[in-house]
Amino acid sequence: MSNVTSQHATQRNTHSYGIWRQYPAGGADIDKASHLALHPGMVQSRNMLLATVALNGRDILDNFLLTPAGNLYTSMATNLLLPLEATEVFLIPAGGHTAGHAVRIPRDKPFTVDIPLGSTLALRVGRGAFACRVFALDGAGGQKPHLQLKGDANGMPFGAMRLVCYHFASATPTNLTSAADSHVRGVHRGY
Amino acid sequence: MEYTEAIEGGGINPPEGSATGAQAHRLAVRRNLTCIQVGGLVANQSTHTRWNCLVQRTVNGSSVVPGHLRVNGVPLAPLP
Numbered sequence: 001m002s003n004v005t006s007q008h009a010t011q012r013n014t015h016s017y018g019i020w021r022q023y024p025a026g027g028a029d030i031d032k033a034s035h036l037a038l039h040p041g042m043v044q045s046r047n048m049l050l051a052t053v054a055l056n057g058r059d060i061l062d063n064f065l066l067t068p069a070g071n072l073y074t075s076m077a078t079n080l081l082l083p084l085e086a087t088e089v090f091l092i093p094a095g096g097h098t099a100g101h102a103v104r105i106p107r108d109k110p111f112t113v114d115i116p117l118g119s120t121l122a123l124r125v126g127r128g129a130f131a132c133r134v135f136a137l138d139g140a141g142g143q144k145p146h147l148q149l150k151g152d153a154n155g156m157p158f159g160a161m162r163l164v165c166y167h168f169a170s171a172t173p174t175n176l177t178s179a180a181d182s183h184v185r186g187v188h189r190g191y
Numbered sequence: 192m193e194y195t196e197a198i199e200g201g202g203i204n205p206p207e208g209s210a211t212g213a214q215a216h217r218l219a220v221r222r223n224l225t226c227i228q229v230g231g232l233v234a235n236q237s238t239h240t241r242w243n244c245l246v247q248r249t250v251n252g253s254s255v256v257p258g259h260l261r262v263n264g265v266p267l268a269p270l271p
Contacts, residue, residue: 039244041220041245042220043220043248043249048198049218050218050219054222187196
C-alpha cells in the first residue's frame with residue numbers, strides 16, 4: 001500500500017504524480033517536477049516495514065540543469081501515496097498513549113490537513129488497514145520539516161491522496177547544495 | 192559517521208502457525224551518513240548515497256540477505 005516517491009520542483013509547480021499531460025509547455029517555461037534518487041534502505045518483517053530514504057539536494061536531475069541559475073528548488077518533499085477511498089482516516093498523537101481522532105477529508109475537492117510530526121496516521125479501506133508514522137524527517141536549506149495530508153486536483157481523479165513530508169518549501173527558488181542538504185532523511189514505518 | 196534507525200513493535204497478526212498471539216519484531220537499518228561527501232558523480236547524480244551507503248539491515252538482530260522476489264511462493268527471475 002505504501003509508495004514512496006521523492007519529488008522536487010523548480011519554479012511554480014509541484015507535479016507530484018508525474019502526469020505528463022499536465023506538464024507545462026516546453027521552452028523557457030519548462031518547470032516539470034523531477035524525482036530525486038531515493039537511495040532507499042528498507043527492511044520488512046511480515047506486516048511491519050521500516051522504510052528509510054536519503055535525498056541529495058546536490059543531485060542534478062535528469063542530467064541537465066533545470067534553470068539557468070542551477071539546481072533551484074521551490075519544493076523538496078517525500079510523498080507517501082495513500083488511497084483516497086479510505087473509509088476512515090485516524091490521527092493518533094505522538095506517543096500513542098491517547099486516543100486518536102477521525103480526520104474528515106473531502107473526496108470531491110482538494111484539501112490540506114496539517115499533520116503534527118510524530119503522530120501516526122491510520123487508514124481503513126474495506127477490511128484492510130494501514131498505519132504509518134514518520135519518525136525521522138530532516139529539513140533542508142535550514143528549514144524545519146513539516147507534514148501535510150493533501151488531496152490534489154491532479155491526484156484525486158486517480159484515487160490518490162498523499163502524506164507530504166516537506167523538507168523544503170519556498171516561493172523563492174533556492175539552491176540546496178550545502179553539505180547539510182546532501183543526506184536529507186525521511187524515515188517511515190508502516191503496518 | 193554511521194546512523195541506525197530501528198523500530199520495535201508487536202505484529203498485528205500472529206506468526207503463521209502460532210497460537211500465542213503477536214510476536215515482537217525489531218527492524219533496523221544502518222546507513223553511512225557521510226559517504227556521499229567522498230563519492231563521485233554518475234550522470235550528475237552522486238554515487239555515494241546509493242546502495243553503498245546502506246550498511247546493514249536486520250530483523251530481530253539477524254542480517255537480511257537479499258534474495259529473489261517471490262510472489263505467492265513462486266520465485267521470479269531477476270529482472271534484466
